Amino acid sequence: MASVFLANAPYFLEERYGKLAGAGSTLPHMGLLMLGAVLRSSGHRVRIVDTSALGLTYEETIEEIKKFRPDIIGLTAVTPSIDRTVKLAYMIKRIYPFVPILIGGPHFTAVPDKTMKDYPVFDYGVIGEGEHTIVDLVETLASGRTPSIIPGIAIRENGRIFFSQSRPPITDMDSLPFPAWDLLDGFPHNYHPALFKYKRLPSAYIISSRGCPNKCIFCDTSVFSRRIRFHSPEYILELVDYLVKKFNISEIIFEDDQFLLKKKRVEKICEGILRSKRNIAWSCSGRVNSVDDIGLLKLMKFSGCWQINYGIESGNQRILDFAKKEITINQIEKAVRLTHKAGILSKGYFIFGLPYETEETMKNTIGFAKSIPLDDMSIFMLTPFPGSEMYDIAEQHGRIDKDFEKMNLLDVVYVPNGLSKEILFNYQRSFMKEFYLRPRIIGNYLKRLLVNPLNVFNMIKAFSGFLNSVFGKTTGIP
DSSP, X not given: OOEEEEEEOOOOHHHHHGGGGGGOOOOOOHHHHHHHHHHHHTTOEEEEEOHHHHTOOHHHHHHHHHHHOOSEEEEEOOGGGHHHHHHHHHHHHHHOTTSOEEEXXXXXXXXXXXXXXXXXXXXXXXXXXXXXXXXXXXXXXXXXXXXXXXXXXXXXXXXXXXXXXXXXXXXXXXXXXXXXXXXXXXXTTTOOOOTTSOSSSSEEEEOOEEOOOOOOTTOOOTTTOSOOEEOOHHHHHHHHHHHHHHHOOOEEEEOOSSTTSOHHHHHHHHHHHHHHTOOOEEEEEEOGGGOOOHHHHHHHHHTTEEEEEEEEEOSOHHHHHHTTOOOOHHHXXXXXXXXXXXXXXXXXXXXXXXXXXXXXXXXXXHHHHHHTTOOEEEEEEOOOOTTSHHHHXXXXXXXXXXXXXXXXXXXXXXXXXXXXXXXXXXXXXXXXXXXXXXXXXXHHHHHHHHHOGGGHHHHHHHHHHHHHHHHSXXXXXX
């Protein structure tokens, strides 16, 4: 048996959300929860510290490590947090020079060779889905054997870096244990979704499938692959029941990229929720070309679904086609109108700054968003993350800053040909003002506040941040 400490690096709300930190999410890191669950199931002693969600400092994180006295330490990182993760790893190495440090997560999987070469503080790396790999690696290290035959890892040995053969994606999703929420400090009350992404607290999020078969150029699918795999409806219903009974969870957020893809599966989940009489609220994300059945939407509404999030990205068909979204403007409009007709709120995610973006296309996108019955939206600047097709072709269509720390959705790191940072900023602010400062949207938000009166303080903070974002000085993306 080994003692394994799992953590991410400190990454405060203000760093992740900027002026809108008051509305930010502190939901726990699902990757850490899954790794903790499989390690515990294999008989290992596990400690999970989600420093980002809890707002811990580096020093506080080190104190947690000292108290646990681990044999092995596993860290995870997204692209904007890799430098913070490296800093934490070096602080750990100064105290525990002989404790192996493992690195995994989206950034490492996207650029494993570069990460191992640039940051010699990491002893081993876990590439792709980590559940089976980390169990094999921990058990091998604990027994003193060489891990070179384990698929899916990077190894640093005597100053040299080796990569083992790749490990295929997990096929039997139901074989995985439930995420180890019980290993978190203060779950669920120390964790919450972004403001207005929930109706009730406490809440939790679930990933009920992995992989995405679509080829959007701005997405990195290197961790879960393009092969989509689903948990069964029975597994998901049992998981929901566990969350309700164990933690008194009253709302579920399905974070799948493709939750609506298999309609029969969605129907079974809805019917199971209704049979349980749990009276939970839930929301999900979906692609607009998966929405064409008002009957299914009404069943979702009846079972507790109150909002669907759609990746719309642009109101210009040429941009959508270049981005390989494989959706049409008509499909977007149809999905949003059907969702509205079913009595479910819709939120649209948009991206400014894709290749072929112009001032005219941004104006069109703003007008399009206002012309359909969206209830909420988020507007981001294009960030070509490592591992995405856009990262590789970015310089063919504009200028990219490859400073990983700036790839945080707050800084503008990519400017397409013909535009500037200032123009992108100005249209983002215009989008937010024109969309939100309308009587219908303001009225909707006031109604949501009546449902969650305890959110008054957070709403005031968020609204203050919104006003500062759209009317204050342009110092960064709000």
